[in-house]
Amino acid sequence: MSIRAFGTRLFRHGQTYVKLLCKRDINTKCNIAEKINVVQQSAPLQGASNSRQVIPRAFALRNVGLQVGLHARRILIDNVLNRVTNTLAAELRKKAARRIMYGDSGPFFALVGVSLASGTGILTKEEELEGVCWEIREAISKIKWKYQDIEIDENRFENDPITVKDLSFAKPIAKGANAVVYSAKIAEKQEERVEMVDGSFGLVEKRAKIDDSIDKYPLAVKMMFNYDIQSNAMAILRAMYKETIPARMYYSNIGISDWELDLSERKKHLPPHPNVVAMYSVFTDYVPELKGARGLYPAALPSRIYPDGEGRNMSLFLIMKRYNCSLQDFVSSSPPAMRTSILLLAQLLEGIAHLVAHGIAHRDLKSDNLLLDTSESHAPILVITDFGCCLADKSSSLSIAYANHEIDKGGNSALMAPEIINQSPGTFSVLNYAKSDLWAAGAIGYEIFGQVNPFYQKNLRNTDYKEEDLPDLPSDAPALLKALIKNILKRNPSKRLDPEVAANVCQLYLWAPSSWLKPGIFKLPTSAEILQWLLSLTTKVLCEGRLNGGGAHQTGRRTYTEYLLISSFLIRARLANIKAALSWIHSN
Incomplete structure (x- = not known):
């Protein structure tokens, strides 16, 4: 390269490079959580008062104004953009950021475009990719969803x-x-x-x-x-x-x-x-x-x-x-639509993954201990209730010693996992509940898809059933979810998926690109491709699920329940667990 050409290039790009370095230095002094906290403290909702009132239902964020949502999106975008190291793409990144922040009809596609702006993707190191996942989790964790509806003063x-x-x-x-x-x-x-x-x-x-x-x-x-x-x-x-x-x-x-x-x-x-x-x-x-x-x-x-x-x-x-009805009442009144059943199963698995992540076993899952908010009848919100039989002691984790018959195994013996119901007391006996609630969810899955729970019938017992004797789900049920329920009903807990991976399988079925789920495809998506998809989901939640004046009208392309599901997934998203779910999908 000639001296003249070198001088010209240095003049053209030197200023951009210096600005980028300064911006990086500023951003390293304040992480995303600190920025959002500052915004939340300094930007209260306009017109808010101290009087207690029941806030109307909305398909939107709760207690987070438009200004706070805008700052949350800006912080996430800044953190992601700063990871793009190619300085020649600075102008392109700025244009993409403006499109995301100020009203493009497809903001999530713009964010995916940002990830490709440097030509080779955002990053290449696996730990740096996980760092972006952390920023996604932090951004989504700051959202206050209106799934509670009621406030106690x-x-x-x-x-x-x-x-x-x-x-x-x-x-x-x-x-x-x-x-x-x-x-x-x-x-x-x-x-x-x-x-x-x-x-x-x-x-x-x-x-x-x-x-x-x-x-x-209420x-x-x-x-x-x-x-x-x-x-x-x-x-x-x-x-x-x-x-x-x-x-x-x-x-x-x-x-x-x-x-x-x-x-x-x-x-x-x-x-x-x-x-x-x-x-x-x-x-x-x-x-x-x-x-x-x-x-x-x-x-x-x-x-x-x-x-x-x-x-x-x-x-x-x-x-x-107060919820409208139990799952038992809901499915007994009329068989739910297939899409509704899939959403219910995904929510049940998300709830169980949350319990297991915090070292808690419910031990009494059944359809009348699952309540529904049916404000949207085609997309009800499912919650787990009645924790009277749960295992939540710090000293026991998800396993307890089973020295004698006086130790309580939990409630509802018909839906007790085989490793629990068949365990005999002894000096070294242990009751391991790590995957017992997941097994119960598999049995309840039959009810969710409009069929009779097979373990309520006399000819199939959880103590000695054979896996090949499990009945088939309805013919129109997705093949992937049929395989998922068969997997989590395996007698041997070591052959069942981890609860978080099982929840990921359901979430991937709902939101992942269809090409990732096609049978016979042997190439798994790369970490960068998975991250681009996560970024698109994040932008959907941050941009589409914004406050809409408290009205009960859909604000985005999806239902309120679907936004809740996506946010539940993103708040625990890790590349390793998503890859484990994709690997299982491709092998089944």
């Missing part, structure tokens, strides 16, 4: 913990052997003393005038039956702590700080997840006489209410989001 109960007197109860929703569930709401101040029919005053409204719809009574309050535990808040919470695993707040009348300290040393924390029941608060209080109590659960009532009752005076109360 913590300021109202800051000095005076929530109790039964703060709730307005309507009709009972369900009753089991250990608890009863009522529809309820937080009583407004003007409703705290309501005139009764006889002229007296109390906390119960005139029943004839109650509109107990889910819009008016909460479900579960009252546990207490037969044996003394009427003491500490004793009740210690004995029933498994029920409280998904809870966000704990309230009791006395000693709550001591109990929380004790509990934090024993139990594992389960962060909120779209496919785990939204449990807002837990408290202990005296058992009230609610509507239908003497007819529904007379034995559980204390003698001060019902003379023949055997219950104690105090019990545990759980405040949860």
Whole structure:
């Protein structure tokens, strides 16, 4: 190269190179999480107030304004663009960034274009590719989705913990052997003393005038039956702590700080997840006489209410989001559409992957312990509930020693995994629950696809079934998902997929390029290709799922449930697990 040509090239590109170096230096001083946190603290929603209200449903982000969403997208894009090392592509990168940020009809394709801007892809080192995955997880984790819908005003109960007197109860929703569930709401101040029919005053409204719809009574309050535990808040919470695993707040009348300290040393924390029941608060209080109590659960009532009752005076109360129905009710009313069944299965696997990732085993999965929000009937949101049989002790992880028959294996023996139901006690015996919930999900999969659960029939038992005797799923069910359910119902747990990989298989079926799933293709996509696809999904969530004024209308190309599923996938996305799922797909 001549001196003149060298000087010309240096003059043309030197300034761009210096600017890039300066920009890289600035960005290395502040990671993506710190940037988003600063934005969230400094850019509150316009028009927000401190008053408590139920926010309307929207297919959008919750509590995150347009400005915050814009900053989140800009931070992700800046971090990705800074990894492109070819300085000659600077102008192209700037144009692509402008297209992404300011209204292109296909922003996710523009972001994929950015990844190709340097000619050879963004990066080549595997650890750097995983670094981009980390940035994707960080960006998606900052999104506050509106899957909870209801807010408990913590300021109202800051000095005076929530109790039964703060709730307005309507009709009972369900009753089991250990608890009863009522529809309820937080009583407004003007409703705290309501005139009764006889002229007296109390906390119960005139029943004839109650509109107990889910819009008016958006909460479900579960009252546990207490037969044996003394009427003491500490004793009740210690004995029933498994029920409280998904809870966000704990309230009791006395000693709550001591109990929380004790509990934090024993139990594992389960962060909120779209496919785990939204449990807002837990408290202990005296058992009230609610509507239908003497007819529904007379034995559980204390003698001060019902003379023949055997219950104690105090019990545990759980405040949860109210859901429309159980999975059992949903599938028994009419067989769901195939697309709906696939979405339900994917959500169930996502919920289980979340539990396993935090070292928790549910141990009582069945269709009536899975609740649905059917605001969108063709795409309902599924959540796992009823954690009374769960394994969530820090000392046990997902395995416990099985020295004798007194150790509880869990609930619902019909859907207990073979390695659990067939295990015999002994000095060195262990109950390993790492894949037991996954096995139960495979059995429930038959119900999700409109068929009878094979393990509820007398001729097929989980103790001694043969895998070849498992019935076929409907003929129109995808072949990949048929193979997936057969895999997770294998008797030997070592032959089953890992729960996270199983969830990835379902997610890949829903969103991955069709060319990746075609049978007979032996070449797996490269890490760079997988990353480009992840970036496109990320841009979909950040750009299409933006706030739309709180209205209940679809804002993007997909349903609200589908955006939740994609975000659940992205928030745990790792190249190694995605490759493991793709490898399994190609071998099956």
